[in-house]
Amino acid sequence: MTEIPKRQVTLDEVAERAGVSRSAASRVINNAPHVSKAKREAVRRAVLDLGYVPNATARALATQQVGAVVLAISSDNPQAFADPFFAEVVVGISAVLEETELELMLLLATSARGQTRLEQLLRTRQTDGVMLMSMHGDDPLAALADKAEVPVVFGGCPVTFEPRYYVDADNRGGARLATEHLVTLGRTRIATITGRMDEGAGTARYKGYQEALAVAGLDAGRVAHGDFSEAGGSRAMAELLAGHPDLDAVFVASDQMAIGALRVLKDAGRSVPDDVAIVGFNDVISARHTEPPLTTVRQPIQSLGREMARMLLGLIAGETPTPLILPTRLIKRSST
Amino acid sequence: MTEIPKRQVTLDEVAERAGVSRSAASRVINNAPHVSKAKREAVRRAVLDLGYVPNATARALATQQVGAVVLAISSDNPQAFADPFFAEVVVGISAVLEETELELMLLLATSARGQTRLEQLLRTRQTDGVMLMSMHGDDPLAALADKAEVPVVFGGCPVTFEPRYYVDADNRGGARLATEHLVTLGRTRIATITGRMDEGAGTARYKGYQEALAVAGLDAGRVAHGDFSEAGGSRAMAELLAGHPDLDAVFVASDQMAIGALRVLKDAGRSVPDDVAIVGFNDVISARHTEPPLTTVRQPIQSLGREMARMLLGLIAGETPTPLILPTRLIKRSST
DNA sequence: AAGAAAACTGGGAGCGCTTCCAGCGACCAT
């Protein structure tokens, strides 16, 4: 910190300046035992004087630990990460990693190239661990990841199998909550717009909807499939209106789709919530600003990130964590 | 790819299997010249058979190149990254880095710890380059970064100085566009809600507003300062309403704030756009879903990321790029 | 066909760090 050195200061220089061996210097850097107080202090001073910072690469090579974990988004859609959802996940992860010596690497595995990269990561310990969010159904990498020798925790549960380690939001429970709310309101012809059915969140929310209606003894036959996008929501709503004009409520599996649905409803002259009540999922920021403001299910996104990171840390430390399901809760606004 | 090796396959093993020296094997991996066709082929086969993947750490140590660049967000607000803005920047960056051997590291330098980390990065070539988005006014790291020996490109221009290398959106031009639009509409008592005045975007947009009004010969005295947040926008709007009840339009320096302002206006019984016209900035997704939908200035966020990455690549390659200002454009919707 | 140039080849010295190990005094109990 005293001067800006042109060349990297090495441990040898520190050792020399402190008048000790490199081994000793290394020990005090990593505060390991077997160094006398005097030398320890001498090294400390040398470090400060020289502004020494250990070379992470060399250390990684020697210890066989990379000092970095990666957040990988495996998706067939290059724009997937643009979803504000991930920004929040990252905030959560980052908060946990902050207390650690670990760096965070970001891998948007959306192209063939990115997928290859991810595969290498999974096969060849080039990272200390990976947090994987797999965004399409039959992702071969997801299966690979679950048996990789590298620690892997999943964010969200894939449809095809249940990974050993994952954290997810209680999608099914949230959907049930939302649907029950609609039932409580006295609605009886409750439809749903599902998300992508090749994603865990899509199927789980659909399941929750079905369960709630089964319990209430109501017909769960009014369904249209969307893809989590606004446009998909519009399309599905139109389809629903055409097929089941009698509907008086709809549980929409994402706010994004709900926004699309809202527009279609408005154009069709159905008033919300009087003619049809709408509840969404996620509680994105814009959900507060729709007309009318959207009743929705909130999931703790930052916590999701935080818990993923924590679980990964545990895995790296040799623990055997159990999957974690985070609670969701209903946020009531004016669309119901 | 043939089998999952427990231990990392090394170059030596490849060399041995191919019956060549390690040097030769290295040459074919990095496809350098001076290897006979036969050996080259033998090595290729060995690589495939063994599923060899070079150890990035070892390579980094030998070449003195890390193989990774970092995107650093320096901010006093831990939640800063939760802004969907960054998610899009990352998509842009990632798209460029994809064609490269470089990894992307993410550093949310929001705590003291993170700041230290960033400083080390800047001082000690632990990365091949950094893209820095500095989100608060008197950030000492920003100044340091601009003279660091590590390649650094700024995303957005700080208020206090103009970095050597940066890419920014044309905030001033966009603000002028927005304000001129209001003028064209025949509004004459045009107010503004500014962003944080310790951020480049905040001052530049304010400047654009002033310029447009100066050209039109209109009074630019109706101003309230916000902080880019929704709550700040509400507060500022209330202040404006109290101090300048005659206003008939307001240029708001962010959509987020505009949303807050909209609510206050509604509560005050002023109709938008009839009584007062509003234009925002950024064109976030929710801008389309406000009541009424928001006229706003769109900046090409993904391009911002893309160009930052490209500029950094240039810098790393030894070029001397010039700062880049990305165009903004007006998106007309119903709030004006 | 002889000599020079060009292409190949593998040995070996690092890159900066960790960590094992053998050597040493100091210190205690016998």
Add this chain to the structure above:
DNA sequence: ATGGTCGCTGGAAGCGCTCCCAGTTTTCTT
């Protein structure tokens, strides 16, 4: 005194790769 423990200490061997260099082979001139 004597043998044994124990905390320090620095030498040295890697971690897996790149790259210089000196030596060997091939190819091309004239």
